[in-house]
Amino acid sequence: MAVLLLPFLCAATSIATADAPPSPYRIVGYATGWEPGQTKDVGKIDTLIFAFAQLKDGHVMLDNEHAAGLQKLLALQSDNPKLKVDVSVGGWSVGGFSEAASTAEGRQLFADTAAQMLSTQHADGLDVDWEYPGHHESGIKSSPEDKTNFTLLLKAVRASLDRIGQKDGKHYTLSVAIADGPFVSGVDIPAINPLLDWFNLMTYDFVNANTPTTGHHTGLHASPLIKGDGRTTDRAVQQFLTAGVPPQKLLIGAAMYGREFVDVKPEHDGLYQTYGKFQSMLPWPVLKQHFINKQGYVRHWDDAAQAPWLWNAKTHSFITYDDPQSITAKAAYVKAEHLGGIMYWEQTTDPTDELLDVMWKRLSN
Template sequence: MPSRRLLPLLALLAALSLPFGAQAAPAAGEHYRVVAYDTAQHPIPADDVDRIDTLIFAFAQVVDGQVTLGDTARARLAQRIALKAAHPQLKVTVSVGGWEAGGFSEAASTAAGRQRFADSAAALLAATHADGLDVDWEYPGHHESGIASSPDDRAHFTALLQTLRATFDRTGHGKHYLLSIAAADGPFVDGIDIAAVAPSLDWFNLMTYDFCNAMTPTTCNHTGLHASALAPADARTLARAVRQFLAAGVPPAKLVPGVAFYGREFADVQPEHHGLFQRFGHFQAMIAWPQLKADYIGRHGYVRYWDAKAEAPYLWNARTRSFISYDDPQSIAAKAAYVKAQHLGGLMYWEQDNDPDGELLKAMWQGLQ
């Protein structure tokens, strides 16, 4: 059986030798993570819990430089931690941050601030019996979400993660606290020294979705696996994100790309190519998977199309000129096959509340077996 240290070479050989879209059999004993971001208020069915390796509870916040979780959120986190009694394989970690959540740049700017951040995180994990921390800083060196940023964020982020890893190792009393980050791709990752942070992390959660949104000029496959024939040369895709991180030296097993359990709808879309990669009037809404099934897919004038090159579905309503990009069981199966072919770490999804019946989770889990 090949060791995990040989997996970067295996992934390169797989990329060179497999035909496009081919699926590699998993290496003997290889396990692919299913990682779930969780903001759900409802209980998670037992069958779903058994298909999840790591549940990432969202969100803690940075308050006065410290990782902080309010009383209401702590009570909900305690309910998730309690799942571990009946599902001992489950890990539950806490994500700090999220879109528009600031405080990171300021906290990471000094050695004392980084240690204060790390100490508060370690104290939170010990108090709640969580298994680790996910840092969702969106994004170091960027201020698109309205948070403070600095050109020094790149170096400070590396130092912050190193401080977290050292603090967790010192305070864990033999327990290995997991440490991951949520990371985007393309230009949104230029504020991270990917190679430098990789040794501190158990894995990267790649946010390979929201490739088009209210701030982009056209529609797209918002969570496409590969580039559409209509896509511009710089279009973001899951496969391109993976190649970017591999090129930076990240071991394949530390890469966990993301799946969207929701769609993005655009209105007043130009009608060419059924609205795909066309200019739009305005962004309409994010639509959870149950609502997509109930009100959109094959209903009320919405016709499903499949972009074979991107391996992504989309909906077009010719009457209303509305376009929706989303993931479904077919595209999730394609992503799972890609993960196995490249020997990546697994798949993650945003988020648990958007799949209450577990349909998309089951497709992901089955695809990774």
Template sequence: MRQLRPLRHMFTALLVAAVLFGAGAQATAPHYRIVGYASRWNPVQDKDIGKIDTLIFAFAQLKDGRVVLDHASAERLHQLTALKAPHPSLQVDISVGGWSVGGFSEAASTAAGRQAFADSAAQLVATHDADGLDVDWEYPEHHESGIHSSPQDRAHFTLLLKAIRASLDRLGAAQGRTGTKHYTLSIAAADGPFVNGIDLAAVAPTLDWFNLMTYDFVNAMTPTTGHHTGLHASALIAGDGRTTDRAVEQFLAAGVPARKLVIGAAFYGREFAGVQPAHHGLYQRYDHFQGMLPWPKLKADYIGKHGYVRYWDGAAQAPWLWNAKTRRFITYDDPQSIAAKAAFVKAHHLGGIMYWEQSLDPSDELLDAMWRGLH
């Protein structure tokens, strides 16, 4: 397994690089992707569109084995693709799937089903002036979200992605979209046990990049609180608890090139109630999951307000909130933790950072932290 350099060595390495290469390094510096999932566009955010490389529309539907958009979804997608006229460097992709969306296992189970999926997806991308497809099957060989799964999903997913790649390339060639302008293909992928249904080494050559969903590590289905999008392991984490750096190690060990790994950041927090008070609620048992909180609400009503005290986990490089009176705990990303993720991406030569979701950061404060960290 490839070992990741400790974060404490990263800043030294970056400083040495700056001294050696000086200002001329900017001409050859690698490009890091900033990828945002979006269901619609808020014109207030127009001023920061230049900081985004790819917007991924969420979501197209899977109906009778074909990738489709209803009228309302098509209108929302058009809000995104219209941004390309004033911002020609912007790429807009379409994602199909999402949590609890089924039909993937059935469609991928036969050659005819895979071809119907692939051809309909490629045609949808071309028809709506998009630039690529993102497949968000959550998850092959898993049925936690209530969808059908099969022990053959792993092999079938590889074949499905190859079929999609071929359909996108065929249609792209007919339209003159080749080379750097080719239609891209990515997948949204989780880590830990949720990735055992994907043959990572086999699909990596087919994909332009992986959107690593390195968030929701703790949720309503986990027994304790914790950092839901932590970069490293907290001193309190149990065993092989999920973290961003452990996810990256897992994918690298499977043979995925570092430049194809785009780690995830969350523009929302997760709140737990009835939390045991030890360690200010961190990695403690709780009575029930309270819900999700968007970044603006965290700032307006929670961080440093109404009894919520912010703490910083130096080992995990992640913040959390604890309300000792109400015994409520909130885990989230903020500009400091996102800056740490950006530094991690650069230190380990990864592909960039993606986030969920565009509308949850209307002031672009978190996006700006991401952009400044990577550029």
């Protein structure tokens, strides 16, 4: 009897989640793929952003493999009609943006192929992830003209989306994945604001292989140990608010992974210290199973930054990450600042939806 009832119980759980009352705040998740077991929680997500479409010879496109991945996400809408599925183009180290944006013809080609791709695939919007206009840290080409051309590119995309949306009878959304601090020096934030439905603030990776010290890679506020204008989520939000972006258009980022540094100087249990090498990125399940208060890694909590870290005194290894406590703090911050919600990278690194569930519960209550 239990075996016979199981499909009905699973179906009931799926329906109950899908019919849950909507939160006044949004949860937007990037997804490079989809784990079937996560379908039970898809009703907690406002928008899934498939990562990534390709930019090839100025065309925004999906090869067969990526198109099949997108269709797996779109299939979730059959039982969850409120779910939106967008497509992101770009990502770290993906070039071609500066070149495409440099001419009117290139901008139009980018815009028209992106709009046609969304219409053909029956997706709901485009997310532009150019990392970053006017910068070449990721190894891509850049130009001093990127700041002007990025605005012109988004204008062309918005116009193409509106044209094809009128034909298709829908509003195609337009968002950007965007950094903060010095990494938006090549972006005219007030100029692009009217063109966008929302901003996905990449408030993670604040410390990485290119930074001189360890630290909180997705910290909410400034640690007492942070130097100068070091990056934090709150500082990013204030930067965009000061530029005139309405708070409800800002979604702050949460990370479903950690960053490990080795050969770290031991002062302050490794926090904001120089290091020998950036070791690896660690998904949330791996952190739980092998690292948090295990194998000599001791969890610490920074009250000021509202962020955890791990320190291994024997190996001088340091790990920075998000967890349920820090995500709870981020949700409270979203409410206090009247922001739009939380965005996260990346769906498959939280296969049991533990961190997603924390976001949903804290933003819904």
